[in-house]
Amino acid sequence: MSMLANLAPIPELYVSYESAQKMKTEAADLVSHDLTPRQICDLELLMNGGFNPLKGFLSQEDYNGVVDNMRLADGTLWPMPITLDVSEDFAASLEIGQDIALRDQEGVILATMTVSDSWEPNKAHEAEKVFGADDSAHPAVNYLHNQAGKIYLGGPVTGIQQPVHYDFRARRDTPNELRAYFRKVGWRKVVAFQTRNPLHRAHQELTFRAAREAQANLLIHPVVGMTKPGDVDHFTRVRCYEAVLDQYPQATTSMSLLNLAMRMAGPREAVWHGLIRKNHGCTHFIVGRDHAGPGKNSAGDDFYGPYDAQDLFREHQDEMGIEMVDFKHMVYVQERAQYEPADEIADKENVTILNISGTELRRRLQEGLEIPEWFSFPEVVTELRRTRPPRNKQGFTVFFTGFSGSGKSTIANALMVKLMEMGGRPVTLLDGDIVRKNLSSELGFSKEHRDLNIRRIGYVASEITKNGGIAICAPIAPYATTRRAVREDVEDFGAFVEVHVATSIEECERRDRKGLYKLAREGKIKEFTGISDPYDVPESPELAVETENVDVDNCAHQVLLKLESMGLISG
Ligand code: PPS
Known part of the structure; x- marks a missing residue:
């Protein structure tokens, strides 16, 4: 096969400028869906023909074909499900055949869609077939199970305008x-x-x-x-x-x-x-x-x-x-000072082969080590160093989790003081009680409210981390999926150090510092973690500390040692 491009224009889903202006006004009456960042990307490529021959988000029949054998219902090769995932409530409010407005995160209308299909997908099946395994270590499988809505909507899209980009x-x-x-x-x-x-x-x-x-x-x-x-x-x-x-x-x-x-x-x-x-x-x-x-x-x-x-x-x-x-x-073949495909080097035994993996590059950047000229261009290395300062100058988050009265706040306070003594980076403590007074004063202790509370803490911690500070969080944070979501938010910008304060529920109840366990046993406080509400024990935290027979100073010191071993503070 040797080909030349057919460069004729391909079909787009946009209407004319005049129609778009008209649709913008008329769309005020339509039910709106606020697109997620991923859906905005998908919509842009649907509208501009990047996903040609798709004419909208996949119908159920097309979706089944794509998932099971990489083909649309008409047999056309298409390997990736392009789906509009929404919440159950939103889907339940719609009727088949209805037009909805698709808006960006600022509320600007980008397109309309005529809903032709609405169904609950088998996500485990999608994960197996499309990504090869129903394993949440895969970023798209994790997205599928933990971020995407439960229901998929399908239907043809009418493009009004491109998503707005201010950069490049x-x-x-x-x-x-x-x-x-x-x-x-x-x-x-x-x-x-x-x-x-x-x-x-x-x-x-x-x-x-x-x-x-x-x-x-x-x-x-x-x-x-x-x-x-x-x-x-x-x-x-x-x-x-x-x-x-x-x-x-x-x-x-x-x-x-x-x-x-x-x-x-x-x-x-x-x-x-x-x-x-x-x-x-x-x-x-x-x-x-x-x-x-x-x-x-x-x-x-x-x-x-x-x-x-x-x-x-x-x-x-x-x-x-x-x-x-x-x-x-x-x-890189040192003797010949050039790059060669690894499988084409005939004299492997007689030459020195050099290679720096992505992981090794990150390590060198993190530790401020040399990155040789044979590997990269000086301009690139300078740029990378500017955005990825060594680890001991980056922001990070220490996230304590454990039962009420486990000692989270006390250890977190001690850690804060020790880090402030060292200096270099600003430190903020987001303690459970303090957050509930300031950030989350209207929230209770249902799963929904606890998740909201933790996501707020995660949001603030990720901002602090991004700006080079140290965030110490100390909520109960009972749900593993929510902790994982916070980890992802933070890890975009710096390290996330999960510390499980592993005091047993029996010991917390025995201490009962605030008298809450007694009230919980008497049924006077409902949904009390460990008594009448669940707690997912962290499976692989960076550190677990025992507090029985260990003093606070020692617990905080264990965290410091962990931070040191991760290169986050210099010894
Ligand atoms: S969560 O689940 O992470 O949102 O909880 P958090 O924000 O850390 O709040 C926990 C503090 O609120 C008090 N409290 C309760 N805890 C658990 N369950 C129930 N129902 C409850 N009601 C009030 C409790 O004192 C917690 O404080 P800490 O500092 O953990 O002891």
Whole structure:
């Protein structure tokens, strides 16, 4: 297969400017759904043709086909369920055939959708089929179970306007804008490079080789929508890409940003990425080792084989109409001062092969260690160091959890004082009682209210962490899923150290400092944690402290030692 691009415009779902103005006024009468960040990304690519041939969020029949055999009901290849998940209450308020307004998080109307289908999906089945396992260590499976609404709505979308972006506007292109650009500059063969990481020298070599192999122009097409939790933020990455762009021949290389919400679905994701790039006018697509890999599963193994994505792509590429340029792992050969594909080095025994993994790079950045010139470009390293200061200068959160009266607040107070004595970073204590007085004064102790309380604490802690401070939280936080959600919020910006204050319920009741256990036993306080309400014992906290026969100073000191071993404070 050797192909040239058909660069005719592809169908979009937008109405004309005049109709859009009219629809905006008329939509005031429609029921509204406020889109989540991921749904906004999906909607943008639906509307601009990035997800061509989809005409809206999947119907139940299309969804079943996509989940079970990667095909829409009419047989067209489509590997990823693009679904509009909503709450049960919202779904129950709608009727089939009704038009709803799809709004962004500021309430701006982006589209309308005619609801053709509403159903409760089998999420465990979706996880198994689409992501390979119903294992919440997979970010998309976690999203499916813990963030996505219970009901899916399907139906055709009518586009009113693109989601608004204030950043890097000149670098964002719709499929038709890219197609027009390729037509204008006469590019008929274009190889796309998908990435969610900063570009280092190995990537540059890989993309050069791919362009040479396909005798094609190169489109660097990084994802700036949603990537894997913990990735380098897209602002930093785009500044890095811009710095590296100078290293490429201008006449044959271009860069454009893609507002895609990745799922990290490995093989299926590679096929999806290929279809999206075809829609953007590309003829070739680079698939490397472990394409869109989600990391390890809960047993510590990889979700997918390193070349599964290449195999699935190869199987479908004729039908897809975009050709794969496959790559093995690139490594640096010191004696020849160049990058080579690991599997093509014939004289392995006689040369020194160097490689720095993503994990090793993060470690070096975190610890402020050297990053050699053979690995990356000085401009990229400077940019990364600026946003990722070493760990002992970053913000972090210590999150105590345990029963009422377990000693959380006392240890948290002692820890705060010790950290303040050390200095360097501002420290804030978000104690359970204090938070309930200030942030959450209207809340009670139902599951819903407790979750809300913890999410508020998590939000404040993540802001403190982002801004380089230390947040110490000390609520009961009885639910594991909520603690996990807070961990994710915080880990976007710094370390999350969960400390289980493991005092037994019997001991807490025996101490009964505030006399609450007595009242709980008498039924005078309802839903009391440990007595008449559940507590999920943390399965793998960073630290568990025993408080029986151990004094407070020692408990706080154990936390300090943990922080030190994690590199968060210097010894
Ligand atoms: S939660 O579940 O995390 O939102 O709880 P939290 O905000 O930490 O609040 C716990 C403090 O409120 C007092 N209290 C109760 N605790 C548990 N269950 C019930 N029903 C309840 N009613 C009041 C209790 O004193 C907790 O304080 P701590 O500091 O944990 O002893």
